[in-house]
Amino acid sequence: xxxxxxxxxxxxxxxxxxDVESVSGDEAELxxxxxxxxxxxxxxxxxxHGNVVxxxxxxxxxxxxxxxxxxxxxxxxxxxxxxxxxxxxHGCGTADMKSGVALALNLAATVARPRYDVxxxxxxxEEVEAERNGLNRLAKTHPEKLAADFAILLEPTYGLVxxxxxxxxxxxxxxxxxxxxxxxxWLGVNAIHAAGAILNTLEAxxxxxxxxxxxxxxxxxxxxRIAGGVAGNVIPDECRIEINYRFAPDRTEAEAAAHVxxxxxxxxxxxxxxxxAAMPGLASAIAKEFLDVVGQPPQAKxxxxxxxxxxxxxxxxxxxxxxxxxxxxxxxxRVEIPxxxxxxxxxxxxxxx
Amino acid sequence: xxxxxxxxxxxxxxxxxxDVESVSGDEAELxxxxxxxxxxxxxxxxxxHGNVVxxxxxxxxxxxxxxxxxxxxxxxxxxxxxxxxxxxxHGCGTADMKSGVALALNLAATVARPRYDVxxxxxxxEEVEAERNGLNRLAKTHPEKLAADFAILLEPTYGLVxxxxxxxxxxxxxxxxxxxxxxxxWLGVNAIHAAGAILNTLEAxxxxxxxxxxxxxxxxxxxxRIAGGVAGNVIPDECRIEINYRFAPDRTEAEAAAHVxxxxxxxxxxxxxxxxAAMPGLASAIAKEFLDVVGQPPQAKxxxxxxxxxxxxxxxxxxxxxxxxxxxxxxxxRVEIPxxxxxxxxxxxxxxx
Numbered sequence: 287x288x289x290x291x292x293x294x295x296x297x298x299x300x301x302x303x304x305d306v307e308s309v310s311g312d313e314a315e316l317x318x319x320x321x322x323x324x325x326x327x328x329x330x331x332x333x334x335h336g337n338v339v340x341x342x343x344x345x346x347x348x349x350x351x352x353x354x355x356x357x358x359x360x361x362x363x364x365x366x367x368x369x370x371x372x373x374x375x376h377g378c379g380t381a382d383m384k385s386g387v388a389l390a391l392n393l394a395a396t397v398a399r400p401r402y403d404v405x406x407x408x409x410x411x412e413e414v415e416a417e418r419n420g421l422n423r424l425a426k427t428h429p430e431k432l433a434a435d436f437a438i439l440l441e442p443t444y445g446l447v448x449x450x451x452x453x454x455x456x457x458x459x460x461x462x463x464x465x466x467x468x469x470x471x472w473l474g475v476n477a478i479h480a481a482g483a484i485l486n487t488l489e490a491x492x493x494x495x496x497x498x499x500x501x502x503x504x505x506x507x508x509x510x511r512i513a514g515g516v517a518g519n520v521i522p523d524e525c526r527i528e529i530n531y532r533f534a535p536d537r538t539e540a541e542a543a544a545h546v547x548x549x550x551x552x553x554x555x556x557x558x559x560x561x562x563a564a565m566p567g568l569a570s571a572i573a574k575e576f577l578d579v580v581g582q583p584p585q586a587k588x589x590x591x592x593x594x595x596x597x598x599x600x601x602x603x604x605x606x607x608x609x610x611x612x613x614x615x616x617x618x619x620r621v622e623i624p625x626x627x628x629x630x631x632x633x634x635x636x637x638x639x
Numbered sequence: 640x641x642x643x644x645x646x647x648x649x650x651x652x653x654x655x656x657x658d659v660e661s662v663s664g665d666e667a668e669l670x671x672x673x674x675x676x677x678x679x680x681x682x683x684x685x686x687x688h689g690n691v692v693x694x695x696x697x698x699x700x701x702x703x704x705x706x707x708x709x710x711x712x713x714x715x716x717x718x719x720x721x722x723x724x725x726x727x728x729h730g731c732g733t734a735d736m737k738s739g740v741a742l743a744l745n746l747a748a749t750v751a752r753p754r755y756d757v758x759x760x761x762x763x764x765e766e767v768e769a770e771r772n773g774l775n776r777l778a779k780t781h782p783e784k785l786a787a788d789f790a791i792l793l794e795p796t797y798g799l800v801x802x803x804x805x806x807x808x809x810x811x812x813x814x815x816x817x818x819x820x821x822x823x824x825w826l827g828v829n830a831i832h833a834a835g836a837i838l839n840t841l842e843a844x845x846x847x848x849x850x851x852x853x854x855x856x857x858x859x860x861x862x863x864r865i866a867g868g869v870a871g872n873v874i875p876d877e878c879r880i881e882i883n884y885r886f887a888p889d890r891t892e893a894e895a896a897a898h899v900x901x902x903x904x905x906x907x908x909x910x911x912x913x914x915x916a917a918m919p920g921l922a923s924a925i926a927k928e929f930l931d932v933v934g935q936p937p938q939a940k941x942x943x944x945x946x947x948x949x950x951x952x953x954x955x956x957x958x959x960x961x962x963x964x965x966x967x968x969x970x971x972x973r974v975e976i977p978x979x980x981x982x983x984x985x986x987x988x989x990x991x992x
Contacts, residue, residue, distance in 0.1 A: 452822060454821075454822070454872075456871055467942065468807075468859060468861055468863060468883045468885060469805060469807070469859070469885050469941045469942040469943065470859075470941055470942075471846075471859035471861050471885070472857065472859070476841075476861050476862060478838065478841075478861075478862035478863075478864075478865050478880070479838055479841050479842040479861070479862060480842075481838060481865070482835055482838030482839050482841070482842050485831065485832055485834060485835030485838060486835050486839070488829075488831075488832050488835070489832040489833075489835050493824075504825065506821060506822070506823075506824035506825070508821050508824050508829050508831075508832070508874055509829060509831035509832060509867075509868075509875070510821060510831075510868050510869075510870070510871050510872070510873060510874070510875060511831075511867065511868030511871070511875070512831050512834070512865055512866065512867045512868060512878060513865065513866055513868075514862075514864065514865045515862075515863050515864030515865060515866075515881065516863075517863070518809055518863050518864070518881065518883060518912070519807075519863070519883065520863060521861055521863070522862070522863060522864070525865060527831070528868065528871065530821045530871060530872065532821060532822050532824070559871070588822045588823050589820060589822035589823070590822065615820075
């Protein structure tokens with residue numbers, strides 16, 4: 287139960303949110319609790335779309351900002367219910383990203399007249415395939431709900447501003463050969479051996495480093511899966527390598543695909559998945575005001591995050607949250623209580639100045 | 640029913656044997672028919688061990704030879720009952736190896752006083768895992784039954800002498816790395832990229848060609864399977880390559896294993912499966928006499944066959960049969976009638992000279 291006392295304390299709120307299990311696809315209970323809590327605030331109008339909960343202020347400010355967080359977590363790894371040790375809360379979702387959700391929920395419940403109008407957005411299925419992502423669904427069915435001048439995604443950044451994000455593309459590069467019995471291997475062509483050339487290209491690849499708006503994006507090109515082979519006595523006729531290209535925001539998806547195809551021009555290349563990068567978008571006045579309150583230089587966001595969905599809708603967006611991104615998805619995931627308090631303080635100062 | 644008329648004609652006998660289905664594990668009916676037919680011959684003493692049938696002459700010759708064949712076939716592929724088109728018998732088992740079994744059974748029934756004492760050996764489960772192989776079982780439980788000066792396995796060789804066989808070894812070579820999120824790939828070590836060095840070694844490998852007793856063995860070292868990868872956004876920490884080494888009979892299994900370990904000294908190597916090679920064993924007087932009757936130079940056997948089991952017991956052994964080895968296990972498996980007649984003639988001349 288998200289009582290007013292719990293909603294008023296972002297640390298206590300984090301613990302309560304963490305202890306409501308909400309692995310992707312199983313967010314209904316948590317969405318119910320969030321919706322119920324928000325509907326008690328007279329200054330908010332609340333909507334529910336599946337397991338997406340939207341709450342908005344309507345105070346006729348000239349500008350609107352979005353504070354967004356996903357409700358779901360990766361699968362639990364013997365790390366629930368949460369525990370507290372000194373200044374640290376341990377448990378699944380503490381960093382990614384229920385401590386961030388707690389900051390937004392705390393503000394939603396307690397700031398009746400913010401400096402800008404605010405849309406608080408809590409959504410489901412961020413940790414799974416894009417088609418199920420609640421924000422992605424909303425962007426397609428109700429893009430007008432995402433109209434805003436600026437957005438903050440409360441993903442773990444350890445209290446820094448992480449701006450924009452890299453694009454990500456997956457491709458399958460296939461080496462082919464000809465089957466034969468392995469006792470007469472010279473009658474065949476070994477596709478796994480041929481795939482060595484693909485791995486050599488990957489091993490020798492020098493990824494770019496690109497700086498935009500003071501944010502430095504470091505690219506990466508990696509094999510993430512390899513598979514080949516027919517049977518223990520057959521020269522294999524196919525070897526498939528799935529690669530993942532993380533590209534800086536100065537490249538479009540089309541440019542990224544052309545780059546991958548050029549690198550592996552001797553092989554069949556199938557692009558299987560792609561998401562655009564997002565420019566850091568730090569030029570707007572609201573972004574600058576937020577950066578001033580944070581008081582730290584912005585960093586490039588390296589992972590792909592839903593800020594790219596806002597960027598695609600023309601809404602400048604950045605990541606800012608109390609969790610350590612390096613602890614996301616780990617068995618020993620945790621969040622530092624002082625980081626929660628500091629993040630809450632930054633957002634409150636910015637929204638109520 | 641294997642009547643005396645059918646037993647006297649290796650071609651007719653082939654058809655009758657083929658039409659008794661005997662997929663591995665289901666040889667009882669065929670073993671029964673073979674046993675019954677052999678027990679009618681006064682010059683043979685017959686034993687049955689499971690679905691292994693042994694029939695021996697005891698004419699006090701100074702030397703004993705074994706003629707052996709397996710009764711089982713691979714699964715039927717819409718190719719039974721057999722059909723005859725011109726000079727060709729079509730059907731499952733025609734080449735591998737009921738035409739060979741027919742030659743042995745024809746001799747067993749009709750040659751009362753062969754030049755050497757003969758043990759005719761018909762066994763089950765050659766086409767499946769070694770533990771079920773009837774010859775392998777007999778070698779363990781009754782090795783004395785396999786004592787002989789020379790053995791011929793009537794596997795398909797298209798009328799040539801194929802001597803000895805290569806050894807075969809499987810090993811898993813593993814490249815290791817360190818996991819990281821693929822958006823921050825420089826924090827990890829990509830095991831699939833590291834496996835490129837293994838593939839380069841395989842691609843550059845120059846297999847040996849070894850000639851023994853006039854038989855040339857061509858080795859091979861091949862990746863037959865590769866697998867690696869954790870998820871589409873994770874730098875993989877392991878890549879496993881299964882390799883198959885086919886080695887000439889001048890190498891023991893231990894030497895073969897040492898060679899593989901040396902080639903991949905920078906990686907973890909696990910030997911997962913191994914079967915020894917067999918020397919061609921053509922030096923004996925009996926082998927020379929047989930080669931003289933065949934009148935063709937011997938060839939190296941490249942695939943692994945049960946001759947290696949005889950070699951392991953100290954019995955020189957070779958393959959000689961009417962079927963085409965390239966048709967074994969194929970849907971359009973077939974045998975040429977003139978090859979059956981020629982093979983029968985060679986064996987009869989050799990055994991009755």
